[in-house]
Amino acid sequence: MRKKRLNGLLWEIHEAYVKNRFVAVDGNDMIRILEELGARDEDFYTLKTVGEHLAPDPTLPFRETNGGRFCLDSERNKISRLEFQPFVLSIAEDFVRHDSGKLRSFRGIGDNLQLNKAFHALLFFKYFIIRDVNVSPRANLDMSSAKWVSTVFPTRTITTPDLLGEPALEGVHSDGVDHTMTSLLGSHNMMNDSAKTFIHDMREENSKRWNETNRLLRTGEFQHKKFLDTVLIIDHERKHSLSPVHATDPNQRATRDVIIFFTRKPATEGHISYHYDSFNPHLEFPLSLDIPQPPVIVRADDSRNG
Numbered sequence: 001m002r003k004k005r006l007n008g009l010l011w012e013i014h015e016a017y018v019k020n021r022f023v024a025v026d027g028n029d030m031i032r033i034l035e036e037l038g039a040r041d042e043d044f045y046t047l048k049t050v051g052e053h054l055a056p057d058p059t060l061p062f063r064e065t066n067g068g069r070f071c072l073d074s075e076r077n078k079i080s081r082l083e084f085q086p087f088v089l090s091i092a093e094d095f096v097r098h099d100s101g102k103l104r105s106f107r108g109i110g111d112n113l114q115l116n117k118a119f120h121a122l123l124f125f126k127y128f129i130i131r132d133v134n135v136s137p138r139a140n141l142d143m144s145s146a147k148w149v150s151t152v153f154p155t156r157t158i159t160t161p162d163l164l165g166e167p168a169l170e171g172v173h174s175d176g177v178d179h180t181m182t183s184l185l186g187s188h189n190m191m192n193d194s195a196k197t198f199i200h201d202m203r204e205e206n207s208k209r210w211n212e213t214n215r216l217l218r219t220g221e222f223q224h225k226k227f228l229d230t231v232l233i234i235d236h237e238r239k240h241s242l243s244p245v246h247a248t249d250p251n252q253r254a255t256r257d258v259i260i261f262f263t264r265k266p267a268t269e270g271h272i273s274y275h276y277d278s279f280n281p282h283l284e285f286p287l288s289l290d291i292p293q294p295p296v297i298v299r300a301d302d303s304r305n306g
């Protein structure tokens with residue numbers, strides 16, 4: 001794909017994101033974009049297997065999850081891995097679940113994902129789409145910073161004959177960030193009406209199940225069906241919910257693998273994550289990527305007002 005076409009595609013996605021405050025991107029378009037940003041066939045192949053190497057989620061029995069923190073630095077034009085920190089989401093951030101406010105520790109992302117060029121390209125892609133988008137600011141985030149912290153969770157949701165896998169047990173919620181992005185890595189034995197994502201107006205009530213929500217407050221719907229189907233949501237302007245994972249053969253295990261990118265500005269004093277928001281590098285798994293130069297041109301959000 002020529003650079004001009006890549007620019008055009010990124011620009012279209014960016015414009016749709018600015019206009020609708022969320023955007024869905026077809027997996028085939030994602031593959032073309034990621035290839036242009038350096039991903040090779042073998043990277044796509046290994047990205048599909050990431051879900052086979054995850055640790056049990058600390059608070060959800062039907063989920064396996066690893067975690068990693070990355071800094072997107074628009075001043076230095078670099079993306080780097082940050083040291084481990086516990087992870088927490090609170091009710092104040094529109095995340096109402098039994099583990100709201102609880103510190104959660106996820107096993108760190110390993111080299112099988114961190115060195116994958118398709119993964120690097122996903123980080124670049126997200127950066128290009130969000131960097132010039134003005135969002136409704138959350139309390140106690142430093143919106144003037146040139147840095148974002150991006151917390152990445154490769155996640156497998158599992159349904160068994162005894163356990164229903166819920167991609168969002170919390171019902172209607174936000175993820176406590178500025179921009180949420182989720183891409184599908186794969187699924188197995190999953191019914192094709194499973195795991196739909198519903199987008200809601202902020203007036204929708206937190207923790208309602210997806211099928212109990214007010215249709216008049218539903219502003220969009222999306223289903224990840226094939227590899228790298230992707231959705232981006234401006235997280236403080238739209239809430240979301242998801243339907244469960246149902247098994248095609250109910251006697252067998254069903255799985256759904258995604259990779260989630262939460263991205264927000266640094267926390268300031270008073271934010272629940274303030275003490276867990278280090279920008280120190282990860283010493284055991286260092287990574288420092290130059291964002292491709294010359295930068296892919298994306299028109300700045302006209303509504304930007306700082």
Ligand SMILES: [Fe+2]
Nearest residue numbers: 168174175240
């Ligand atoms: Fe979410």
